[in-house]
Amino acid sequence: MKPPPFDYHGPATLDEALGVLAETGPDGKVLAGGQSLIPLLNMRLAAPAHIVDINRLPGLDVIEAGPGGVRVGALARHAAVERSAAAAAVQPLLGQALRLVAHPVIRNRGTVVGSLVHADPSAEMPAVLALLGGSVRLARRGGEREVPAEEFFTGPMESALLPGEMAVSAFFPALPGRSGTAFRELARRHGDYAMAGVAAAVTLDDDFRIAAARVACVSVGPVPVVVDVTAACGPRPAASVDWDAVAAAVLDRIEPEADIHATAEYRRHLTGVLAVRALRDAAREASEDPEASDASEASGASDGEEGA
């Protein structure tokens, strides 16, 4: 199908873009990578009267990595962030998650910030932002505001973005020393949206005991579901954790729904398995002690692909 008719705007500056968005209000939609918006238009699931193409705006493709975290501009493509060594050094979860987003050709064009605004509960980047407690910077004519992740995702495909606003960047905080991260998911075909997926972050103390642990689950609720499992995990070394109890703590917090890809019960099962795998991967990454990681491997907790 072809998209419904719309007026196309190709602003050359941020001010110009914000001006058009202010004038068009709820009838205006930003076009970034187009990897979600164009299919929605072609399927006639969206019919904005005005499209504001931001691809000509200068300075929005930045990836700024500093000690506190990584700020990603609205035109930084998935692939650029995935390949950024500076970003990976500060926040490795970005690359770990982006490798699971769609296919390379889509990652070449799609943007990280576009993925956040699109707010698909099956998408990886909203879960990453929610897990890390990041934020999105929204600009409008005459001002801007920084919205924390827990307020940004308001429902399936719904965010705190108001008519007239544009997201200009997102901030992904760094984790403290001796932290590790991981992203595990299962999709029917490589590159598809996941039936279930879990991002995990673990911080160890000086004795290699788990001092903080949390997960963000995708495809099991209207927004990414963040669960703090520190109490269930610690303070113990990963090898001594009761991983069944940790999985139960995660499952307590999710309410998956069935669709054509998976039953609700299968999604629950997957989430429990993936949460344990992701947390154990993250604990292993957090550990700089090879013996600690060996001990973790020998703990007997299930960590193979079998059983999913």
Ligand SMILES: Cc1cc2nc3c(=O)[nH]c(=O)nc-3n(C[C@H](O)[C@H](O)[C@H](O)COP(=O)(O)OP(=O)(O)OC[C@H]3O[C@@H](n4cnc5c(N)ncnc54)[C@H](O)[C@@H]3O)c2cc1C
């Ligand atoms: C076949 C296929 C498979 C895919 N698989 C996955 C997957 O497994 N995981 C995943 O996470 N994604 C997947 N995607 C989606 C892809 O990651 C998109 O790139 C992403 O969701 C949106 O980014 P975009 O830059 O293309 O946004 P666009 O398509 O341009 O826009 C998406 C929405 O966000 C709004 N928007 C975008 N940028 C801004 C901004 N700066 N300010 C305000 N509003 C903005 C648009 O108005 C629109 O409503 C897939 C896409 C395809 C086509």
